[in-house]
Amino acid sequence: MRMAELSRESGVPVATIKFYLREGLLPAGERTSPNQARYSREHVRRLRLIRALLEVGGLSLAQVTEVLDAVDADDLDQHKIFGVAQATVTQPGLDPDDDSEHAQAARERVHKLLVDHDWRVPPDWPPVNALARVIATIQELEPVLLQQLDARAELIGKVADLDVELLEGRSLEQQVEIVVAGTVLGDALMSAMRRVAQIDRSARKFTRPDDHDM
Amino acid sequence: MRMAELSRESGVPVATIKFYLREGLLPAGERTSPNQARYSREHVRRLRLIRALLEVGGLSLAQVTEVLDAVDADDLDQHKIFGVAQATVTQPGLDPDDDSEHAQAARERVHKLLVDHDWRVPPDWPPVNALARVIATIQELEPVLLQQLDARAELIGKVADLDVELLEGRSLEQQVEIVVAGTVLGDALMSAMRRVAQIDRSARKFTRPDDHDM
DNA sequence: CGAGAGTGGATAGCATTACTATCCATATTA
DNA sequence: TAATATGGATAGTAATGCTATCCACTCTCG
Known part of the structure; x- marks a missing residue:
């Protein structure tokens, strides 16, 4: 060719x-x-x-480069597979030097989340820090969103179950490709489905029973 | 000030x-x-x-402008609230003129998804089209990701339930703010939690029982 | 065999995005 | 009243993701 x-x-x-x-x-x-x-x-x-x-996926060229390097790397083992895909995609975390009230509250909330859901992850893992930043931002902007944090975490845990289930019985190379695509395109997929589902739920909730399409 | x-x-x-x-x-x-x-x-x-x-949220300035215009608009009703927030955030959809095999398969898959889960949404709604594009891309890149599409849709449906539940008993203005933050920051929150949960699940699955931390 | 199109490689240019810097006349503050 | 801050205008900047042009080859087709 x-x-x-x-x-x-x-x-x-x-x-x-x-x-x-x-x-x-x-x-x-x-x-x-x-x-x-x-x-x-x-x-x-x-x-x-x-x-x-x-x-x-909305990645930058630089991020794509990193992801591809990870795909091409040959020193991967089972434990690192998610890590390499996540490392390039994970948003900047909460500034470790930030000891403002919001930042500390966010860090505590994340810690509680990890404990309550028994998510055993290193507490300084970049995605944990990124999560803390998102939570800190929500906290100071629209804290009601955090009311159902545990319910959401429960559901997301089930999503993650599906994610790892996909790797069952595949070669390392296949796993890498699935994780890379699954991480980046998986986010896009979940966001897109969420939007569609929101419209459905919103229509059901706010359409009165005597409206034409009920 | x-x-x-x-x-x-x-x-x-x-x-x-x-x-x-x-x-x-x-x-x-x-x-x-x-x-x-x-x-x-x-x-x-x-x-x-x-x-x-x-x-x-990772939006561009142009998108932020649109979102803020929506927040400031005063002609909103209950049905449009999710729509305006979504309109600016939704990724480009599948090209309607694309009648390739993959594109058609993706459209059919989306249709089936809507029917199976009884998601009653207009079939040409932009988020539906965006979903079709994501599915088309996954289809040609890593189709195994679509194996659990229904299980994921089920979970996402429950996420959307939480999303609309949050609006209960609030004023329209509050609802707009919650939907805007919930749409954009909600995506970031779910992605961040998913990464953390993946690491937990991956560690559990691939750590043998005799390893130190079990 | 030869003409024209295609190719790899190098270099330069371009549009967009999200700021950042400078200037200046007017206001405020000490 | 002198230093500092402000609003507004204009220009400049760094990064990103391509596009365009040029050139010396090389392939293809009649």
Whole structure:
């Protein structure tokens, strides 16, 4: 497969493919002569992954680069699989030097959450810190959202059960690909479904029984 | 409250506040003389909302502008509340002209999802289309993620139940604020909790019983 | 074999986004 | 009254994600 076909198959402009090659997001093709190359199915797949992470997942090019490096790494073990995918996607956490009232309350709330739900994770794990930041922000903006935090955590725990269940009986490489896609596209999927479900619930709740569509 | 204090209270640099004023994200202060103004608690709150949507919610300034316009609008009714918040946050949908195999399969899958879960929503609602796009992308990248789509939809439905439950017995203005924060920060909250829960589940599943921390 | 299109590689340019900096005339404060 | 702050206008900036152009090859097709 040459450049033109790679571009057609993937839907990515030639100039952009060259840019990704320069940036190291896409591995070079197999040389057929000093300045010609041939590309494979793998290149198409990789391009599709890049576009999916960028457009659907909303990652930056820099984050995509990190994710791809993780996918290509060969020193992974079972315990690190979620970690590498999460590391690049996790939002900045709560500033550890911030000892304001809100920050401390948020840290305590997170701690309680971990204890109550028996989530055994290192207390300084970046996603834990990111969670603390989100909670701190909600706390000072719209604290009512935190009223059902435990109910939400319960549900999210079940989502995570599904997430790890998917890995059952697969090779490490497959697991990495599933976790990467599942982390980034999984967020997009859950957000999109949530919006649809909200409309349904809102319509049910606020439509009076004598309205036409009941 | 003058500019310097507003900046201190909100943590936003003076130059940035001036920029937001120019852009219309922050309403002008109350004039005390032709070229002096005084700001209120409301300005601090608005600034915090802007920063939360930008930094935690990951919205662009343009999206923040739209969201704030929706918050300020006074022609809302019960049915539109989720719609306005969602309209600005919803990702681009599946191209309606795309009749490729994947696109059609995704549309059918979404339709089935709506029917199976009795989600009564307009089939051309933007979030429905956005969902179709996410599903199409997953379909061609890592289709195994769709195996548990129904289980996930079930859980997300319960999340949406919580979302609307929060509105019970509140004024329309309060509802708008809760929906806006709940939509944007709610996504961030769920993603952050999911990451934490994943690590917990992954550790439980892949740690052998004789390992130290069991 | 040769003409025209395609290719890899290098370099430069561009549009957008979200600020940041400077200036200045007027206000406020000490 | 002198230092400082403010509102408003204008210009500049850094990062991001491409696009465009050029060039010396190389492949393809008649």
